[in-house]
Amino acid sequence: MMAIKILTYLFVAVIWMFLQNSFTPASFVFGFLIGILILFILRRFLKFDFPIRKLNLWAIFKLFILFCVELTKANIDMVKVVLKPKLDHQPGIVAVRTRLETRLEISLLAALISLTPGTVSMDFSEDNKTIYIHSIHVPDKDEMIADIRNSFEKAIMEVTK
């Protein structure tokens, strides 16, 4: 727990130096103190359920690249939908059941789904295990579910497990 707290202080200190645009030891120390103050004020809301056991930098890098590639593909897909002369796409809401467990993993998956071509996550079920997805063109729902399971869930599991 202590290591994560110190990492958060360091993170706040670096952000503070960037915002001040002055890279001196004095501003680093000041940012560190501000990090301690912020974490003290927010101590009720922070639970620190950090699921990452060992830091796998290569998997995190792969997840980030996947994010960027999917965002670009999603926008090219939007071009096709919006600029079609006749709007005949068939939207629908699909429930997808995930195998992920912690809240960080599920919110990461929801964010990834929002950047996939043609899908935006809408809501969660009571036990946080089912994500409801609004898709702009859903002729075949099984294909979409299999796509999400094979690419995103696997990439997130590689980071956290």
Added chain:
Amino acid sequence: MFTYIVYTVLVVIMISLILFLVRIFIGPTISDRIMGLDAFGVTLVGFIGVVMILQDTIAYSDVVLVLSILSFVGTIAMTKFIERGAVFDDD
């Protein structure tokens, strides 16, 4: 040549901002209006970036940062408000 490109970009972004405003005015439901405001805020951040290139100054970089944060916080507050009628949860 470069200045003409920047001016063209500014004009097209301005037309997009006007289209978002049209959606805010005619939006049949309140969700349409909130969505229009969200997109308007994000596009305004890009507009200020282009103005920074045109005037060759970085004085507006604080404006960019604060505007992007305020746009997001405003969207979240308004959606929470129309969802439950209260901005803060009780738990």
Added chain:
Amino acid sequence: MTTIEIITSFFLLVGTFFVFLSAIGVIRLKDVYSRVHSAGKSSTFGMISLMIATFIYFIPEGIINVKILLAILFVFMTAPLGALMLNRSAYRNGVPLEKNTIRDDLQEKYKDEKLESTE
């Protein structure tokens, strides 16, 4: 035109195209849920592209402006969250779906609560 101006122009034109596309989508599409697709994705992508252009333009003058990078990171992280909140609040308010919608799995979750329309 110098090299840096050509690179900047490329990113500016790409960003402007996607921002304009997002505006057209917001006007043309028929219900809130489809419009959020357009507003949430294309608008964010266009803004990120314009900001990258601004960042690149100031590099030869020796200015590395980290605040612009922070703004890009922030919008990149928060755009999916904003889209999710918009969709969820719209559904809970009973905003009707478009008429050629073919599936609605969310009906089961809210079938006990009565959703009243805001229109």
